[in-house]
Amino acid sequence: MASVSQDNRIFDVSYQYCCIWDEIAFCEISRWEKDIQACKNDVILNTGKKEWILLTDKRSFYIEIKDIRRHMWIGKPISAMGKEKLQHREKLPIIPIMYARCKKSMEYLDPLIRQYALDIDYEQNKIYAIKSVAGSGKTTTLIKLAEENEDKKILYLAFNKAIVSEIRKKKPKNLWPKTFDAFTRQLFIDKFPHNECNIQDLKPYTMGQIYPWFKNKPFKLKLAFVTKYNEFCKDINYTEMSVFMKHKYPNSSPFTKKHLIKMWTDTRNKRLITFDSLRKLAFVQNWFKDYVDENYDMIFIDEAQDFDPLMLEMLLKDTTVPKVFVGDPRQAIYEWRGAINAFERLPEKTFIMEFYTTWRIGNPACERIREEFEDCWMIAGSDHETFFHNDETPTDKYDYLFRSWRHLLQTAAKMPNIWINDFSKKKPHIKKLHEILQTYGLNEEDKAKYEDDLPNFLLKLDAHELNTLISNIERNLVSKNKATCRMYTIHAYKGMENNNIRVFNDIDHEEEENIYYVALTRGKQNIYLNDVPSDEKAEAPYGIMADYPNKKIWDMLRMR
Numbered sequence: 223m224a225s226v227s228q229d230n231r232i233f234d235v236s237y238q239y240c241c242i243w244d245e246i247a248f249c250e251i252s253r254w255e256k257d258i259q260a261c262k263n264d265v266i267l268n269t270g271k272k273e274w275i276l277l278t279d280k281r282s283f284y285i286e287i288k289d290i291r292r293h294m295w296i297g298k299p300i301s302a303m304g305k306e307k308l309q310h311r312e313k314l315p316i317i318p319i320m321y322a323r324c325k326k327s328m329e330y331l332d333p334l335i336r337q338y339a340l341d342i343d344y345e346q347n348k349i350y351a352i353k354s355v356a357g358s359g360k361t362t363t364l365i366k367l368a369e370e371n372e373d374k375k376i377l378y379l380a381f382n383k384a385i386v387s388e389i390r391k392k393k394p395k396n397l398w399p400k401t402f403d404a405f406t407r408q409l410f411i412d413k414f415p416h417n418e419c420n421i422q423d424l425k426p427y428t429m430g431q432i433y434p435w436f437k438n439k440p441f442k443l444k445l446a447f448v449t450k451y452n453e454f455c456k457d458i459n460y461t462e463m464s465v466f467m468k469h470k471y472p473n474s475s476p477f478t479k480k481h482l483i484k485m486w487t488d489t490r491n492k493r494l495i496t497f498d499s500l501r502k503l504a505f506v507q508n509w510f511k512d513y514v515d516e517n518y519d520m521i522f523i524d525e526a527q528d529f530d531p532l533m534l535e536m537l538l539k540d541t542t543v544p545k546v547f548v549g550d551p552r553q554a555i556y557e558w559r560g561a562i563n564a565f566e567r568l569p570e571k572t573f574i575m576e577f578y579t580t581w582r583i584g585n586p587a588c589e590r591i592r593e594e595f596e597d598c599w600m601i602a603g604s605d606h607e608t609f610f611h612n613d614e615t616p617t618d619k620y621d622y623l624f625r626s627w628r629h630l631l632q633t634a635a636k637m638p639n640i641w642i643n644d645f646s647k648k649k650p651h652i653k654k655l656h657e658i659l660q661t662y663g664l665n666e667e668d669k670a671k672y673e674d675d676l677p678n679f680l681l682k683l684d685a686h687e688l689n690t691l692i693s694n695i696e697r698n699l700v701s702k703n704k705a706t707c708r709m710y711t712i713h714a715y716k717g718m719e720n721n722n723i724r725v726f727n728d729i730d731h732e733e734e735e736n737i738y739y740v741a742l743t744r745g746k747q748n749i750y751l752n753d754v755p756s757d758e759k760a761e762a763p764y765g766i767m768a769d770y771p772n773k774k775i776w777d778m779l780r781m782r
Contacts, residue, residue, distance in 0.1 A: 231263050232303070236270025239292065241315045244338055247275040247299040248320070250292050251282055258295075266303070273299040273314045284324035285331075291323050296330065321576050321599075325592075328578040328601045335575050336363065340370050344520060344544035351526070351547040351565060351574045355600040356743035357582025357719065360548050361389055364522050367546070368397040374519035379405060381528055381561070385717060389524075398518070402533050406500045409509045417492045424448055424496045432494065433481075442662050447478070451485050455498035456560050458531050461506045462486075505532045510540035523547045525717075527554040529564035538569070547572075552595070552739045555713060579603035582719055582746055586610075591742055595735065611750045620722035620750070622709045623741050627652075628679035629728045630709050635694035641705035642695070643714055649692060656680045656688055712741050724750040 239250040249267050258265050259280050267275040275297040285294050299314065319335075322328040339352060340363075354360040368376050378399040380386050386399045393399060400408070410419045422432060426444035430437035436444050450471065460466035463486035467479045488494035489503065504510065514521070514537075521537065523529070526549035537545060547564055554563040578599050580588060587608035592598045602608075624630040627648070634640055642648075655677065664677050680688070702708060707724075723745035729738045742749060 231261070232266045232268055233258065234270075235267045235275075238269075240267070240269045240271070240275065241287065241317050242273065242299055243317050243320055244334065245299070246334070247273065247297045247314065248285065248287075248292075249275050249295045249297065251295055255282065266300070267295070267297065268302075269314060270311065271314045272302055272311050274302050276300045279330075281326060283322075283327040283330065285327050286321040286323050287317055318573065319575060322578055323599065325601060328599055332578045332601070332603075336577060339363065339575050340366055344371070344546070346544065347542050349538070349545050349547070349568060349572045351568060351572050352549075352577060353565065353574060354548060354550055354577040355580050355598075356550055356553065356740070357580035358550075358577045359581055360524070360577070361385075361392070363577070364524065364546075364548060365389070365392055365394060365397070367522070368394045371520060372396055375517070376520045376522060377405075377514065377518040378522045378524065379533070380524040381530065382525060382717065385524060397522075402501065402530055403497045406497070406504050406509075409504055409513065410495075410500060412513070413509060414492065420495060421500075422494065422496055424451065424494075424498075441658060447482065447485070450478075450482055452496075452498050454482070454486065455496070455502040456531065458505070458535050501530065501532045505536055508536075508540055510536040514541045515543055519543055521545045523564070525549050525553075526564040527551050528556045528561045531560070531562050531567075534562065534564050534567060552598070552736055553716060555716065555736050555740055580743070583743060584608040584746075587745070587749055591739075594742070595739060598739075606747065608745060609748055611748060613752065614750055616722050616724055616748065616750055618722055619706055620708075620724050620748075621715070621718075621720040621744070622707050622724045622726065623712050623715055623744065624709065624726045625712055625728040625734070625737060625741075626679075627676040627711060629726055630711060631679075631691060631695065633726065634698060634709055635691055636698075637707060638698050639700050639704070639706040640698050641700060641702045641708045643708065643710045645695075645699070652676070652680065652692075653688070656683065656685070660685075712737055715744060716740050719744050719746055721745070721747040722750070723748070725752065727752045 233252075233254045235249050235252050235254070238252045241248050249269065258277065261280075265277040265280065267277065269275060275295070276299075277295055277297040279296050283294050283296055285292055302311065320331070322331045344350060352360065352363070354363070364378070372394065374396060376397050378386075378389060378393075378397050379402060380389075380399070381402055383401055386401050386404075389397070389399045407419055407421070410417075422428070424432070426441050426448055429444040429447065430439070436447075450467075453470075454460065454463055454466045457466060460469070463483045464479070467474060467482060471478075485494055489499045520543055521541065523537070523545060526547035528549070547568065549565070551563055551565045554561070557563075576599065578601050580600055581603045583591065583600075583602060584604050584606045585602045585608070587610050588600060588602035590610060592600050622630075622633070624633070630642070634642055659677060659681050664681055683691070710718075712729075723741075725741045729741065731738050
């Protein structure tokens with residue numbers, strides 16, 4: 223049995239797992255925990271290796287190392303003492319990275335890992351990833367990382383125009399921000415300088431302009447061609463339309479197959495160019511190969527949880543420069559439009575770092591969010607407080623977030639002094655969609671193209687009911703700066719924040735956990751959680767009560 227030395231300072235932990243990361247030593251906690259906590263002197267751990275450990279913190283920490291969660295002490299590596307210093311012993315293993323798995327370890331490791339991300343050498347043919355919680359300052363980190371690598375020309379890629387515009391305002395000279403679409407368009411122009419890059423908007427209502435045969439043909443026929451063409455363009459498994467149709471739609475008519483093959487032939491001949499088909503051409507013809515490596519020294523990929531599958535394949539297979547994927551896996555909410563969570567598809571050897579601190583959300587709300595989601599490793603970094611409010615109405619101006627356009631519209635029809643994000647563009651779309659649905663109905667394939675239940679809702683309304691709903695909303699609308707309440711869908715609000723956020727109760731907490739997380743992490747001072755309004759409980763317009771799937775969860779929250 224191991225014994226304690228006479229000076230009560232040296233403890234034998236040679237039978238415990240110990241390691242070193244970035245000049246910090248870690249030791250799995252043994253039976254000495256109570257003795258060490260009670261010790262008033264410095265504590266030294268005899269690891270049985272060349273390096274012993276001088277404890278710098280007697281608290282215990284939960285840390286994940288190589289997929290194993292361990293209960294550990296943290297200290298400083300020192301040389302072995304006494305006679306053992308002269309004995310030939312092996313060194314403590316050095317590990318590449320570790321992950322915090324408790325509040326104390328998050329507080330300890332977060333600033334160290336952030337600095338580590340700036341200091342390490344990013345190597346050719348290696349892939350790096352930073353999992354960063356909501357409000358963690360990832361844009362600031364990327365800018366700092368670019369500044370630390372000022373001798374490198376860095377390509378910054380993101381899907382969202384707003385994010386690219388934001389980083390352009392702050393970017394150092396060596397950072398080149400581009401959206402996916404802008405970058406592939408630039409590739410086309412550079413590779414084919416004699417061809418015009420006329421991007422066409424391929425929609426059912428434009429099919430007749432592009433291909434005269436489709437003029438005056440049924441909407442559903444045109445929609446079917448557009449849908450299949452876009453599906454092929456987003457598919458990473460097929461490079462030829464004929465093979466795609468054979469495996470995916472073997473029962474299609476000869477005319478359908480023939481015309482879709484013609485559409486793809488036109489694309490290859492630069493006659494039919496859409497943003498989706500540009501990415502497909504880049505994928506099929508390996509546009510990234512050599513071009514990226516010759517023009518850039520490094521790539522930053524922002525919002526990697528909402529990535530394009532073709533872009534990911536090209537970056538992984540056709541580039542050798544170091545790549546840094548950054549994002550929050552919990553904010554992956556755009557699968558319905560074909561986006562993928564790149565973190566789930568990165569190679570096993572990807573070097574992954576984690577940032578835990580949010581400067582947006584203070585306690586006690588941050589604590590509650592961490593408890594609400596399993597394995598949510600997030601801590602508050604700001605001194606300001608953030609509070610949850612259940613079934614209360616904000617007294618100051620606020621942003622109101624909805625899972626669906628349906629509930630946004632129904633609520634907007636009853637609330638004065640409101641502003642609705644993008645309503646001027648959404649209104650004609652809603653009217654057109656209603657007209658199409660009333661004529662052609664809705665199938666499961668059509669439903670999958672929408673982020674919410676708007677089509678189902680519109681199917682239940684006749685033209686008079688829809689016009690009445692829109693008229694009621696327009697009576698309540700004011701300008702954005704005069705509005706007491708500004709309304710958004712959660713999908714549109716991702717990446718944004720406000721002091722006061724109100725979240726409508728139309729989210730299925732269990733089935734739509736990421737959407738729920740995005741909604742809860744937008745508020746800086748106050749987060750208001752709504753129950754079903756009492757007047758809607760009584761009236762239940764258009765079967766509204768059937769669409770409150772998480773009622774039990776909200777009852778639970780209200781009881782806390």
